[in-house]
Amino acid sequence: MRKVFQTELQHVNEELTQIATLVEQALIQASSSFLNADVQEAEEVISNDARIDFLQNQLDERSIDILALQGPVASDLRMIVGTLRMSSSLERMGDLARHVAQIARMRFPDKALPDSIVPIFEEIIECDKKIIKNVIQLLETRDLAYVDAISTAKIRINELHQSVFDALAAEEWGHNAQVTIDVTLASRYLERFGDHGVSVARKVTYLVTGDWNTLS
Amino acid sequence: MRKVFQTELQHVNEELTQIATLVEQALIQASSSFLNADVQEAEEVISNDARIDFLQNQLDERSIDILALQGPVASDLRMIVGTLRMSSSLERMGDLARHVAQIARMRFPDKALPDSIVPIFEEIIECDKKIIKNVIQLLETRDLAYVDAISTAKIRINELHQSVFDALAAEEWGHNAQVTIDVTLASRYLERFGDHGVSVARKVTYLVTGDWNTLS
Numbered sequence: 001m002r003k004v005f006q007t008e009l010q011h012v013n014e015e016l017t018q019i020a021t022l023v024e025q026a027l028i029q030a031s032s033s034f035l036n037a038d039v040q041e042a043e044e045v046i047s048n049d050a051r052i053d054f055l056q057n058q059l060d061e062r063s064i065d066i067l068a069l070q071g072p073v074a075s076d077l078r079m080i081v082g083t084l085r086m087s088s089s090l091e092r093m094g095d096l097a098r099h100v101a102q103i104a105r106m107r108f109p110d111k112a113l114p115d116s117i118v119p120i121f122e123e124i125i126e127c128d129k130k131i132i133k134n135v136i137q138l139l140e141t142r143d144l145a146y147v148d149a150i151s152t153a154k155i156r157i158n159e160l161h162q163s164v165f166d167a168l169a170a171e172e173w174g175h176n177a178q179v180t181i182d183v184t185l186a187s188r189y190l191e192r193f194g195d196h197g198v199s200v201a202r203k204v205t206y207l208v209t210g211d212w213n214t215l216s
Numbered sequence: 217m218r219k220v221f222q223t224e225l226q227h228v229n230e231e232l233t234q235i236a237t238l239v240e241q242a243l244i245q246a247s248s249s250f251l252n253a254d255v256q257e258a259e260e261v262i263s264n265d266a267r268i269d270f271l272q273n274q275l276d277e278r279s280i281d282i283l284a285l286q287g288p289v290a291s292d293l294r295m296i297v298g299t300l301r302m303s304s305s306l307e308r309m310g311d312l313a314r315h316v317a318q319i320a321r322m323r324f325p326d327k328a329l330p331d332s333i334v335p336i337f338e339e340i341i342e343c344d345k346k347i348i349k350n351v352i353q354l355l356e357t358r359d360l361a362y363v364d365a366i367s368t369a370k371i372r373i374n375e376l377h378q379s380v381f382d383a384l385a386a387e388e389w390g391h392n393a394q395v396t397i398d399v400t401l402a403s404r405y406l407e408r409f410g411d412h413g414v415s416v417a418r419k420v421t422y423l424v425t426g427d428w429n430t431l432s
Contacts, residue, residue, distance in 0.1 A: 064297055071287035081280055084300065168393040177384040180396045188401065 005070050012066070012083050015059045017139045019090045020200075022052050024132040026097035027193065031125040034100050034186065035118065039108040045101035052094035056087045063087075075210070082203045086139075089196040089203075093132070096193045103182050112182045114175055117167055124160045124190050127153040131197035138204050150201040154194045161191040221286050228282070228299050231275045233355045235306045236416075238268050240348045242313035243409065247341040250316050250402065251334065255324040261317035268310035272303045279303075291426070298419045302355075305412040305419075309348070312409045319398050328398045330391055333383055340376045340406045343369040347413035354420050366417045370410045377407040 026045050033042035063080050066072065072080060103112050113121055130153045138146040164187040167173065168180055242261050249258035279296050282288065288296060319328050329337055346369045354362040380403040383389065384396055421427070 064293065067283065067297070068289045068293050073284045077280065077284050081283070081300065084297065085304070088301070088304070165397055168397055173393050177389050177393075177396045180393045181381055181384055181400045184397045184400045185404065188404065 005066075005072065005076065008062075008066055008070070009076065009079060012059065012063060012080070013139065015055065015062070016083060016086055016090070017136060019052060019055050019059065019087060019094075020132065020136045020139055022048070022055070023090050023093045023097065024129070024136060026052070026094050026101075027125075027128055027132055030097040030101040030104070031128075033104040034112060035121070035125075037104060037108055037111040039105055042101040042105040042108070046098055046105070049094050049098045052091055056091040059087050060084060075207070079207055082207050086200050086203050089199045093193050093196045096189045096196075099189045100186055103186055107182065112179075112186065114179060114183075117164065117183060120160055120164055120167065121186070121190075124157055124164075124187065127157045127160070128190055128193050128197075131194050135197050135200050138201060142204060142208055144205055144208055147201045147205055150197055154198045157191055157194045161187050221282075221288065221292065224278075224282055224286070225292070225295060228275065228279060228296070229355065231271065231278070232299060232302055232306070233352060235268060235271050235275065235303060235310075236348065236352045236355055238264070238271070239306050239309045239313065240345070240352060242268070242310050242317075243341075243344055243348055246313040246317040246320070247344075249320040250328060251337070251341075253320060253324055253327040255321055258317040258321040258324070262314055262321070265310050265314045268307055272307040275303050276300060291423070295423055298423050302416050302419050305415045309409050309412045312405045312412075315405045316402055319402055323398065328395075328402065330395060330399075333380065333399060336376055336380055336383065337402070337406075340373055340380075340403065343373045343376070344406055344409050344413070347410050351413050351416050354417060358420060358424055360421055360424055363417045363421055366413055370414045373407055373410045377403050 026048060029041045030045045032038060033040075033045060063083050066080055067077075070076075106112075131150050134146040134149045134153075137143070138150070164183060168183060173180075242264060245257045246261045248254060249256075249261065279299050282296055283293075286292075322328075347366050350362040350365045350369075353359070354366070380399060384399060389396075
């Protein structure tokens with residue numbers, strides 16, 4: 001019985017990692033479509049998002065079945081509840097990547113970003129890529145060494161997100177409101193993407209250490 | 217045993233309703249602080265948010281204890297898993313109300329909104345108030361008659377959210393980027409507030425009807 005349960009937990013974790021890998025793919029394509037005004041890539045992100053949603057639903061159903069059939073307790077129970085939460089964060093990260101792709105599609109054939117602000121966004125995107133990459137490693141290995149890189153990247157995103165707003169509010173900005181809206185929302189989406197990555201990292205930390213303070 | 221379980225489920229539902237009531241209070245005060253540049257109300261929303269977070273954590277812990285100690289199956293199990301999800305949506309609605317209050321605080325003593333766009337925001341806020349009010353009723357009674365009002369209000373919010381962007385992009389707009397950023401983000405926060413309300417309504421519908429399609 002115990003062995004069956006461990007195998008199931010392992011399946012659950014593999015599925016979580018699989019979803020995270022699709023989210024990474026979504027972020028890579030969404031940011032590329034956004035920076036290069038590539039409408040075909042944007043379309044791919046948008047249509048592939050249904051796959052992430054499907055896998056999340058499937059994983060949630062599997063987790064609920066495990067709760068019903070195995071009645072896990074203690075750390076096994078927390079692992080399953082944690083999975084339900086992490087799948088929800090990952091699904092949301094997929095949505096946020098899709099939102100970025102939708103801005104790219106809406107502005108095509110123009111680029112959504114004025115040249116002057118591209119470098120800040122490139123760095124935000126690099127940080128988000130670092131976050132999802134480390135989230136995947138963390139899910140695969142449960143090695144908390146990956147958590148630091150996630151936290152550090154998120155702190156940097158917060159600074160960059162603020163510097164986007166500073167750039168928009170500066171006198172030299174001079175772009176119209178449509179551009180300001182796109183830049184504001186894209187920055188917000190990419191900042192939230194990072195938040196959800198941190199949230200997954202906190203849950204894994206909690207599951208590994210049992211320390212509830214890591215969640216607050 | 218069964219009776220104990222039913223009493224616990226009832227407690228869980230009361231706590232969920234209590235959190236929803238605090239979220240309603242947060243929305244009422246946040247929107248008032250935002251429309252009237254009332255910094256004291258904004259401060260209250262911001263400091264009261266910790267209470268919502270605390271209650272959510274407490275409720276989650278209680279739900280996990282129920283899973284561990286009672287090992288519920290079938291609809292009882294789904295009720296507990298549903299609670300974990302709904303508490304997370306409600307906590308997020310509290311955060312979004314706090315974000316609106318934070319904009320009010322940041323712009324004080326000025327109002328964040330130019331007069332011309334106030335009527336659209338008043339209507340969005342009315343819709344969000346309708347949503348959280350009906351969510352509370354729905355949680356208290358599990359009467360699906362409240363779901364329609366929630367969906368209808370959210371559809372209206374989507375239209376209004378779009379019309380905010382149309383107003384910002386119109387030639388007559390003429391406000392600076394800082395104002396455009398505040399308006400964009402506030403509209404987004406209030407729109408997401410509604411999304412989470414719909415998400416709670418869907419979960420209750422699913423728990424009452426058992427129809428998984430209500431969640432997609």
